[in-house]
Amino acid sequence: MENSTIMIQMSDIYKSFNNIPVLKGISLEVKKSEVLAVIGPSGSGKSTLLRCLNTLETIDGGSIKIKGEYLAKNSDGKAEYADKKTQKHILGQMCMVFQQFNLFPHMTVLENLLEAPLHVKNMKKNEILPVAEELLRKTGLFDKRDAYPSRLSGGQQQRVAIARALCMSPDIMLFDEPTSALDPELTVGVLNTMRQLAEEQMTMIVVTHEMGFARDAASNVIFMADGNIIEKAKPHDFFSNPQEERTKSFLKNMLK
Numbered sequence: 001m002e003n004s005t006i007m008i009q010m011s012d013i014y015k016s017f018n019n020i021p022v023l024k025g026i027s028l029e030v031k032k033s034e035v036l037a038v039i040g041p042s043g044s045g046k047s048t049l050l051r052c053l054n055t056l057e058t059i060d061g062g063s064i065k066i067k068g069e070y071l072a073k074n075s076d077g078k079a080e081y082a083d084k085k086t087q088k089h090i091l092g093q094m095c096m097v098f099q100q101f102n103l104f105p106h107m108t109v110l111e112n113l114l115e116a117p118l119h120v121k122n123m124k125k126n127e128i129l130p131v132a133e134e135l136l137r138k139t140g141l142f143d144k145r146d147a148y149p150s151r152l153s154g155g156q157q158q159r160v161a162i163a164r165a166l167c168m169s170p171d172i173m174l175f176d177e178p179t180s181a182l183d184p185e186l187t188v189g190v191l192n193t194m195r196q197l198a199e200e201q202m203t204m205i206v207v208t209h210e211m212g213f214a215r216d217a218a219s220n221v222i223f224m225a226d227g228n229i230i231e232k233a234k235p236h237d238f239f240s241n242p243q244e245e246r247t248k249s250f251l252k253n254m255l256k
């Protein structure tokens with residue numbers, strides 16, 4: 001159940017690629033422990049929205065606040081980013097999981113988990129090892145700890161990617177279509193791991209085409225089309241009684 005602390009606040013976000021607007025004044029808020037599902041047609045700007053949150057893309061206008069701290073501030077209609085130190089501090093609180101798992105192929109599963117805590121956070125191995133092992137147990141991957149990623153199924157690799165992100169103890173997890181590259185039978189394990197995280201009160205934004213997950217694991221759903229948020233609602237209302245025509249026709253196609 002979400003509480004009232006605002007973890008993410010995006011206000012009036014604009015982003016263009018080659019003068020073509022992709023985000024057209026997006027505003028949203030995510031509260032602590034909220035699971036926000038972002039759905040919408042291909043090209044509507046969902047991935048760009050997430051990528052702007054973790055600075056893989058920069059915004060042109062608007063502001064982004066994470067846990068009350070400005071990552072980017074609106075200044076005369078333009079976005080002005082915080083200094084590098086502040087950015088690093090803010091970004092250290094968020095981890096992102098991608099469609100392609102992006103594991104280090106030359107490292108074992110365990111080494112993948114330990115890499116960032118050891119070399120980004122400068123933690124000691126005896127501090128982080130028990131955390132990593134516990135995460136591997138939780139995601140059902142403990143017996144794979146010494147395997148290389150190429151030996152794992154896509155679903156297992158994605159669960160490693162999630163465990164690796166969690167090893168950084170983030171307050172916020174961003175998921176960009178985490179099951180889209182997986183065969184349907186492999187999505188279940190990944191979605192179950194995400195459901196478990198949601199039950200443990202992790203604050204999450206999940207860009208997904210998995211309507212089942214959005215319906216029963218999300219606390220709120222937004223529908224994006226053409227760079228705008230068209231509709232935002234609680235999952236039950238969103239799926240049983242969408243208000244906007246574009247949402248209705250999207251859902252009709254997706255739930256066919």
Ligand SMILES: Nc1ncnc2c1ncn2[C@@H]1O[C@H](COP(=O)(O)OP(=O)(O)OP(=O)(O)O)[C@@H](O)[C@H]1O
Pocket residue numbers: 017018022040041042043044045046047048049
């Ligand atoms: N780096 C880039 N350079 C140029 N155009 C881009 C870039 N990244 C995204 N776009 C364009 O921005 C628009 C939105 O893309 P985005 O990936 O955010 O959509 P999406 O809703 O996540 O789509 P999908 O569901 O297919 O992943 C698309 O028209 C895309 O071609």
